[in-house]
Structure formats: C-alpha cells, structure tokens
Amino acid sequence: MEKTVLAVSGLDPTGGAGLIADVSFMRGEKVHTLGIPTAITVQTGRKVIMVKGVPKVYLRESLAALRKTFRISGVKIGMLPSQGIARELYRFLRTEETEHVVLDPVFFSSYGYRLCPESVFAVLKKLIPLSSLVTPNGQELRQLAAIFGIKSHRKAALGRTLSLLADTPILLTGGQGKEKGTDQLFRGDQMETFPGKPVRGKNFHGSGCALSSLILVHLVKGHSLTESIRISKGKLESLFQSGFRSLDGRWFLGGR
Numbered sequence: 001m002e003k004t005v006l007a008v009s010g011l012d013p014t015g016g017a018g019l020i021a022d023v024s025f026m027r028g029e030k031v032h033t034l035g036i037p038t039a040i041t042v043q044t045g046r047k048v049i050m051v052k053g054v055p056k057v058y059l060r061e062s063l064a065a066l067r068k069t070f071r072i073s074g075v076k077i078g079m080l081p082s083q084g085i086a087r088e089l090y091r092f093l094r095t096e097e098t099e100h101v102v103l104d105p106v107f108f109s110s111y112g113y114r115l116c117p118e119s120v121f122a123v124l125k126k127l128i129p130l131s132s133l134v135t136p137n138g139q140e141l142r143q144l145a146a147i148f149g150i151k152s153h154r155k156a157a158l159g160r161t162l163s164l165l166a167d168t169p170i171l172l173t174g175g176q177g178k179e180k181g182t183d184q185l186f187r188g189d190q191m192e193t194f195p196g197k198p199v200r201g202k203n204f205h206g207s208g209c210a211l212s213s214l215i216l217v218h219l220v221k222g223h224s225l226t227e228s229i230r231i232s233k234g235k236l237e238s239l240f241q242s243g244f245r246s247l248d249g250r251w252f253l254g255g256r
C-alpha cells in the first residue's frame with residue numbers, strides 16, 4: 001500500500017494555514033494524505049474571526065474509521081482547540097504504531113488571536129514525548145518550556161532543556177534579527193543550525209504549517225531528521241519565492 005500520512009489540524013478556509021495547507025503540501029510530495037479538522041474557523045488573510053472546535057466524538061470516530069482503512073505512517077498535529085480534542089488524539093497516538101509524529105504547536109495567530117486554550121497544556125505535556133519532532137517558534141518555545149517548568153531567559157537553554165526533559169527533538173523556527181530564517185534543532189544536548197534566506201517585510205500565512213508538514217513527509221519517506229529539515233527548508237524557500245499577496249495584504253505561499 002502507498003505510504004499514508006494524516007493531518008489533524010484546524011480548517012482555515014483561506015487555505016494558507018491549517019488542514020488545507022497541510023494536506024496540499026503533503027499530497028504535493030506524492031504520499032496519500034488523510035485529514036481530520038480539529039476546528040472550523042472563519043478568517044481573512046490577516047484576521048481570525050471565529051473558531052469552533054469539532055465535537056470530540058467526531059475526532060474519535062474519524063480516527064477509528066481511518067485506522068481500519070489505512071496503516072498510518074505519520075501524523076502532523078496542528079491546532080488543538082480544546083482539551084477534549086487533544087485527549088482524543090493522545091489516546092489514539094498512545095496505541096497506534098505510527099512511525100512519525102510532528103507536532104506544530106499553534107497557540108496564537110500571527111495577529112494575536114488565541115487558538116489554543118491553556119487547558120490543552122497538560123495534554124501537550126504528554127503529546128510532546130510521543131512526537132518525533134516539535135516545531136515551535138520563539139514564543140511557542142517559551143510557552144512549552146513553561147509547561148515543563150523550565151526557566152531561562154535564553155532560548156537556546158530552553159530548547160536544550162526541553163529536548164532533554166521530554167526526550168524529543170525540538171526545532172526552534174524563524175530566528176530573529178540577524179538570525180532571521182535560521183532554525184535551530186535541539187536534540188538532547190546537541191544543537192544543529194539550519195541557515196535559511198530571511199524573507200524580510202513579508203509575514204507569510206501558514207509558513208510553520210508548511211514546514212512541519214514537509215518535514216513529516218520526508219521523515220515518513222525514510223530521510224533522517226537532519227535531511228528532512230534541510231530538504232523541507234529548501235522547498236519552503238521556493239514557496240516563498242512564488243508567494244503572492246491577498247486582497248487584504250497578507251502573503252501566501254505559492255506553488256500549489
């Protein structure tokens with residue numbers, strides 16, 4: 001059977017982030033891709049207007065049905081809008097023999113709308129050790145570290161300690177200032193840097209979703225973690241280059 005991956009994420013009708021983006025990027029890499037929405041949303045390019053989590057029984061039944069239909073080699077986790085939804089997913093992953101899980105923490109939209117209530121944090125603490133990779137930006141890393149009771153002002157120390165404590169690789173994405181475009185991978189006490197070309201002045205919608213989906217597919221295809229990140233960052237750069245601007249002035253990735 002063809003390799004099969006699953007995206008469990010929020011439905012952003014603009015297609016820039018969330019489920020539509022995840023599925024299109026993964027399908028683009030020629031793997032069979034399943035998708036379950038965790039929430040429906042109303043959004044423009046810049047603004048999240050409304051979020052409604054799906055009933056947890058919907059997630060439970062969908063996972064059960066897909067499990068009977070496919071051997072799922074990888075799962076990409078995006079927006080988790082409620083503790084009930086997060087718990088259902090945790091119960092599934094705890095018992096499913098999925099080779100790879102990439103968890104992209106989604107706490108706030110770029111323009112500040114809260115997409116994940118604090119009640120989910122306790123479940124994230126259990127989901128992170130089940131993951132092959134977690135892909136926070138700087139703000140999300142601080143939040144994840146706080147969940148694990150880690151205190152430091154230095155991002156590198158947070159990344160290293162979180163990786164050690166959770167026994168999970170952590171990719172800190174989207175460095176700032178001179179480091180913009182550079183990502184750092186913390187794996188135990190090892191750190192690896194992935195330079196990238198900064199895209200200045202363009203805040204792309206859903207670039208985190210694209211990167212985590214691409215990394216998941218490459219892991220499932222058998223590439224190492226380092227290779228998967230390197231290849232995915234290269235692909236993301238060409239998606240930036242073919243990007244376009246929406247009517248309300250947000251940048252969307254091109255090439256789909």
Ligand code: PLP
Nearest residue numbers: 010012017018106109110205206
């Ligand atoms: N909506 C969904 C479903 C998302 O998953 C995300 C981010 O991952 C967003 C909206 C916010 O995207 P951005 O921060 O790029 O605006």
